[in-house]
Amino acid sequence: MDAHAHHGPAKGLTRWLFTTNHKDIGTMYMWFSFAMFILGGAFAMIIRAELFQPGLQMVNPEFFNQMLTLHGLVMVFGAIMPAFVGLANYMIPMMIGAPDMALPRMNNWSFWILPFAFAMLVSTLFMEGGSPNFGWTFYAPLSTTYAPPSVTFFIFSIHIMGMSSIMGAINIIATVINMRAPGMTYMKMPMFVWTWLITAFLLVAVMPVLAGAVTMMLMDIHFGTSFFSAAGGGDPVLFQHVFWFFGHPEVYIVILPAFGVVSQIIPTFARKPLFGYDSMVYATASIAFLSFLVWAHHMFTVGMPIAGELFFMYATLLIAVPTGVKVFNWVTTMFRGSMTFETPMLFCIGFIILFTIGGFTGVMLAIAPADFQYHDSYFVVAHFHYVMVAGAVFSMTAAIYYWLPKWTGKMYDETLGKTQFWIAFIGFNLAFFPQHFLGLAGMPRRIPDYALQFTNFNMLSSIGAFIYGGAQVLLGFNVIRTIVAGKPVNDPKVWDGAQGLEWTLPTPAPYHTFTTPPEVK
Amino acid sequence: MYQKAMRLYRLALGPVLLLLSSIGSSAWAQGPTEWRHPNQVNMPVGVTEVSAQIHSIHMTVFWICVAIGVAVFSTMFYSILVHRKSRGYKPSHFHESTKLEIAWTIVPFIILIVMAVPATSTIIAIYDTEDADLDILVTGYQWKWKYEYIDPAGENISFFSSMSTTPEEIAGTAPKGENYLIEVDEPVVIPVNKKVRFLLTANDVIHAWWVPEFGIKKDAIPGFINEAWARPLKTGFYRGQCAELCGRDHGFMPVVVSVVEQEEYDSWLTAKKEEAAQIKELMAKHFTLPELVQQGQQIYNRVCVACHGPNGEGGIGNALAKSAIVTGALDETLDTVVHGVPGTAMQAFGGQLNDVELAAVTTYIRNSFGNNMGDMTQPVDVFNFKKGQ
Incomplete structure (x- = not known):
């Protein structure tokens, strides 16, 4: 312990600017993503406020489109992805018995370019012609020939985000492969490490594809090419193929680490080992593999040949099998355990229920003929918020509450945590469950105003969204309160059912993790 | 504690059951015509064979999902209620079963095949665009x-x-x-x-x-x-x-x-x-200036006014009053109206309005909002202009 004291963090601003410490970088990633989460949430509040009743009250359609574009981009690339990269940075060395990440200087770089990327993206709001207004999926030619001038800044910021993600992913791969403690074989790694290893490979595979898509846009806009313009011999649908070849694995990039978190937390509070560890690993790998073969299920209505429709329908349905295995394993882990329901566990149970509902609607959407009705309707909006928010965000929240005592050496307020869970759970369902009905009843997505028949459910949805937004303020408050005035914890295990190397470290975890590698039996 | 949890359980399940029954009944009770109504929660049966088939697949898959959901969630809630530390339940330590894993890989696979069969036949029907009337x-x-x-x-x-x-x-x-x-x-x-x-x-x-x-x-x-x-x-x-x-x-x-x-x-x-x-017939006709202006005004108020404003003062679009293009060469005005300005909100109206309308609206903007050009465009001029491109 004494040795650590001599190598404590530097003081002042330079500590954060020049740091190569995985905990400092993980912390910055998570605070940055929380800031982006609040910003993206603010955009969502504007959207839901406009949709509170029919007619245009608050914003014009042009600004509405900018809001929905920035909401999507900021949430996916700014909130969810960096949150899990931060968590990986903080936890993976502690979980595999390593002193730090394998490539600490690159780690610093991969974080510090992110704020610049988002500053540039958000600055487009103040540019002439406004910010990007073509949706986070930026389909050509709306995003090329018909885009506002700020699209060039958008392309540059996507490039930077992509570089950051690729560097983060390479770092994780290098760390997991090279820096595991003696005796920690691959099949002994915690599930969170496994899911992140697979996620990192997905990132390295698909972020360059996204970079390719935006580069082709750049060429079309400024250098006279016609990749996405039929008039010059190109094809607008090519854009969608390239985008979704990135976009579908991206969905699993977001959700696999969430699976990992849930697989860590449930055994702790069920006081019973994770059921079917091996099958969890194989299921994760299968999901990742299949994610490369299903991209065109986002494009059932573009007019693909029937063979394409059938192939992508069958392949997509197949993903339900490994995903089902995961859910069954979690439930069986709980079965005949000895459960308690602290805040992290509540969020995990909420995750299982809501993610499973999102999975069901996913199966429905995979049925190509039915997708002709669901596609681009609010049904899709409901579906992906059930998997993205109730999936990724719920599990990230669970992770924060679960490891916060280990990070800070202080306990969060349990009552406040549980209160936040119930507010978030009720608010979330109120916001997004009615959107299933809206979509089935014929309301298209991405519209600033709607026919009168959709009024009631939209009003409900807006109220739910405001409640859910409020719950996030509570989360921020609870975390800050813990850091400032939480009750100290000294027990290395914190939770009596917790397993894994991170719980063998003192609480709070020392600045440098395992300076001598632990022995794993 | 147990009873409290039981109460909570019922409380949580109540609205779900209510919702399920409302989805079910609305699907059966409604004829296709009343589909668009407030609080509609389901997709239409529709008025074509295909739309009815889609609806039926949708309902089949929905009910299968509900059944699986009930099975999974009731197992989970049973555990949550019974296997809790507060009731003194001692944890078991089992953590694998190859038989179970194989079972819950194969059973869902079979269920998926059951879903895929009707979906395949419907998609084939959707793609059969031959022999249209x-x-x-x-x-x-x-x-x-x-x-x-x-x-x-x-x-x-x-x-x-x-x-x-x-x-x-x-x-x-x-x-x-x-x-x-x-x-x-x-x-x-x-x-x-x-x-x-x-x-x-x-x-x-x-x-x-x-x-x-x-x-x-x-x-x-x-x-x-x-x-x-x-x-x-x-x-x-x-x-x-x-x-x-x-x-x-x-x-x-x-x-x-x-x-x-x-x-x-x-x-x-x-x-x-x-x-x-x-x-x-009108295309060949020669109009007077007041005729063209009067007709052009109607078209302007239908098509142009949203962007250029009722008095040509501009808004989303540029101001037309005293505009360099509108008070410039006639061909230039016509060119802008017919071909639009690429990359801006100004669309090409050449394919959207007919030649009479194009002639009228061009004449109108050149003779209104203080633009007193005094000249006019005849339908035949528009025709020749387009032909000359």
């Missing part, structure tokens, strides 16, 4: 639809269909009508019980043509032609909206299809053809 070319524009009836004799008729909801209704300064945002100035008319093939394309960005009660949603992509078809079995108005984000007024380009009896369709078509013949 009528072809209609649907072109998406920012932000309206153009319908062109393809006539084997070459006498195509075509018209634009734009939303007829007024800006005042949207702004809330006038009461909103019953079909707020899902009404158009001219619906596309098709005969009942006939196989109608829609050929879909777009003029600018990607749009998507969606009529829920036909089970049709298909992208309209610039430079490509997609196909969809419907054989509606019931007359009536069927409403939908553009489904693909297509820019500022994406929310304001509804689709309205009017399905009528064959005789009614025939007489409508005849009237349309006569109208087209009249326009052809």
Whole structure:
């Protein structure tokens, strides 16, 4: 312990600017993503406020489109992805018995370019012609020939985000492969490490594809090419193929680490080992593999040949099998355990229920003929918020509450945590469950105003969204309160059912993790 | 503690059951015509065989999901209620079972096959666009639809269909009508019980043509032609909206299809053809300046006013009053009206308005808002201008 004291963090601003410490970088990633989460949430509040009743009250359609574009981009690339990269940075060395990440200087770089990327993206709001207004999926030619001038800044910021993600992913791969403690074989790694290893490979595979898509846009806009313009011999649908070849694995990039978190937390509070560890690993790998073969299920209505429709329908349905295995394993882990329901566990149970509902609607959407009705309707909006928010965000929240005592050496307020869970759970369902009905009843997505028949459910949805937004303020408050005035914890295990190397470290975890590698039996 | 949890459990399950029953009953009790009503929670059975098939697959898959959900969640909630530390339950330590893993890999796989079979036959039906009785070319524009009836004799008729909801209704300064945002100035008319093939394309960005009660949603992509078809079995108005984000007024380009009896369709078509013949006649006519200005004003107030303002003062578009282009060479004004300004909101109106309308509106803007050019454009001038390009 004494040795650590001599190598404590530097003081002042330079500590954060020049740091190569995985905990400092993980912390910055998570605070940055929380800031982006609040910003993206603010955009969502504007959207839901406009949709509170029919007619245009608050914003014009042009600004509405900018809001929905920035909401999507900021949430996916700014909130969810960096949150899990931060968590990986903080936890993976502690979980595999390593002193730090394998490539600490690159780690610093991969974080510090992110704020610049988002500053540039958000600055487009103040540019002439406004910010990007073509949706986070930026389909050509709306995003090329018909885009506002700020699209060039958008392309540059996507490039930077992509570089950051690729560097983060390479770092994780290098760390997991090279820096595991003696005796920690691959099949002994915690599930969170496994899911992140697979996620990192997905990132390295698909972020360059996204970079390719935006580069082709750049060429079309400024250098006279016609990749996405039929008039010059190109094809607008090519854009969608390239985008979704990135976009579908991206969905699993977001959700696999969430699976990992849930697989860590449930055994702790069920006081019973994770059921079917091996099958969890194989299921994760299968999901990742299949994610490369299903991209065109986002494009059932573009007019693909029937063979394409059938192939992508069958392949997509197949993903339900490994995903089902995961859910069954979690439930069986709980079965005949000895459960308690602290805040992290509540969020995990909420995750299982809501993610499973999102999975069901996913199966429905995979049925190509039915997708002709669901596609681009609010049904899709409901579906992906059930998997993205109730999936990724719920599990990230669970992770924060679960490891916060280990990070800070202080306990969060349990009552406040549980209160936040119930507010978030009720608010979330109120916001997004009615959107299933809206979509089935014929309301298209991405519209600033709607026919009168959709009024009631939209009003409900807006109220739910405001409640859910409020719950996030509570989360921020609870975390800050813990850091400032939480009750100290000294027990290395914190939770009596917790397993894994991170719980063998003192609480709070020392600045440098395992300076001598632990022995794993 | 146990009882408290039990109460919570019931409390949580209550609304779910209520919802399920409401979805179930609405699917059975409603005829297709009352589908668009407040608080509708389900997709339409629709008025075509395909839309009914889609609805039936949708309900099958939905109920399978409900059954699986009930099984999984009740196991979970049973554990949550019974296997809890507060009741002194001691944890077991089992953590694998190859048999179970194989079972819950194979069973879902079989269920998926059960879902895939009807889905495959329906998609094959959707793709069978052969042997249509009528072809209609649907072109998406920012932000309206153009319908062109393809006539084997070459006498195509075509018209634009734009939303007829007024800006005042949207702004809330006038009461909103019953079909707020899902009404158009001219619906596309098709005969009942006939196989109608829609050929879909777009003029600018990607749009998507969606009529829920036909089970049709298909992208309209610039430079490509997609196909969809419907054989509606019931007359009536069927409403939908553009489904693909297509820019500022994406929310304001509804689709309205009017399905009528064959005789009614025939007489409508005849009237349309006569109208087209009249326009052809007008093309050759020489108009006076007041005639053109008067006609142009009507067109301006329908087409241009949203961007250029009632007095040509500008807004989203540039000001027309004292504009260099409008008070410049006549050909330059005409060029801008006909071809638009690429990359801006100024569209090419050459394909959207006929030559009489183009002549009138060009003359109107050059002789209003203080632009007293005194010159005029005749339909034949527009015709020659387009030909000379």
